[in-house]
Amino acid sequence: MEHDEIINNVRNAIVHIKGVETTYLLNEDDQEIVRELEKKADEMTLMGLGRGDNKGVKAVLKNNVIFAFTTNMDFNWPEGPSVILMHGDRIVGQNLDDEAKLEEMKSCKDKLLIGNIVIYDTSVLKGMNSKTNPLIVVLPPKPCKEVECVDKVCNVVLASPSTPSDEYLKGKMGLECLHGKGTFLLGFDFDSSCS
Numbered sequence: 001m002e003h004d005e006i007i008n009n010v011r012n013a014i015v016h017i018k019g020v021e022t023t024y025l026l027n028e029d030d031q032e033i034v035r036e037l038e039k040k041a042d043e044m045t046l047m048g049l050g051r052g053d054n055k056g057v058k059a060v061l062k063n064n065v066i067f068a069f070t071t072n073m074d075f076n077w078p079e080g081p082s083v084i085l086m087h088g089d090r091i092v093g094q095n096l097d098d099e100a101k102l103e104e105m106k107s108c109k110d111k112l113l114i115g116n117i118v119i120y121d122t123s124v125l126k127g128m129n130s131k132t133n134p135l136i137v138v139l140p141p142k143p144c145k146e147v148e149c150v151d152k153v154c155n156v157v158l159a160s161p162s163t164p165s166d167e168y169l170k171g172k173m174g175l176e177c178l179h180g181k182g183t184f185l186l187g188f189d190f191d192s193s194c195s
Contacts, residue, residue, distance in 0.1 A: 006152045007065055009152075010188060011025070013146050014147065014186065017144075018075065020069050022070045022175065024069070025067055026066040031066060038162055050135030051135075052136075055139065057162070059157045060158075060185045064188070065188055066185060068183055070183050071181070075182070078142040078143055080142070082140070083139060084138040084140055087133075087136070092124045093112075093118055095117045096116055102118070105118045110122060142160075147186060152192075154189050154191045156188045157186070159185045160184060166183045169185075
């Protein structure tokens with residue numbers, strides 16, 4: 001199977017995911033621009049909580065082929081946290097998408113809720129210094145089972161880009177930044193390059 005055919009099969013798998021609208025195949029220049037935008041974003045304070053570390057996008061950028069795609073409100077985020085708060089090597093918080101767990105956390109006096117993000121150990125907030133010992137806001141890589149099953153691909157990874165990358169990608173796709181429209185990056189390798 002030729003690489004072009006594999007890329008088309010992946011594109012078809014992406015567009016059949018509920019809530020996906022537009023796809024865009026990144027070229028090398030796009031990848032370099034996203035890499036630079038993400039470096040700058042990691043240096044900024046995220047959500048007023050700490051410095052960023054978009055591990056998901058970093059993982060995507062290691063792949064042979066990278067797609068961007070836009071989503072609407074019908075898109076279901078992959079399970080598991082999309083934001084993890086780290087202090088040193090400890091997880092001190094994360095977002096929750098389970099309404100029952102969020103309600104349960106509201107009644108815990110030792111936990112802090114900021115929207116759908118729960119901070120498990122509030123003592124960390126009192127002792128941290130945003131310059132010398134900040135929280136790290138990690139955006140982890142996610143799986144994408146719809147693409148993982150495509151023949152001749154491996155190392156499939158899905159990631160949520162930072163706001164500057166999101167705006168850049170929407171611009172490349174000729175789209176406006178509208179409420180409810182998001183972007184994701186999806187990377188994969190051809191299975192002949194996988195170990």
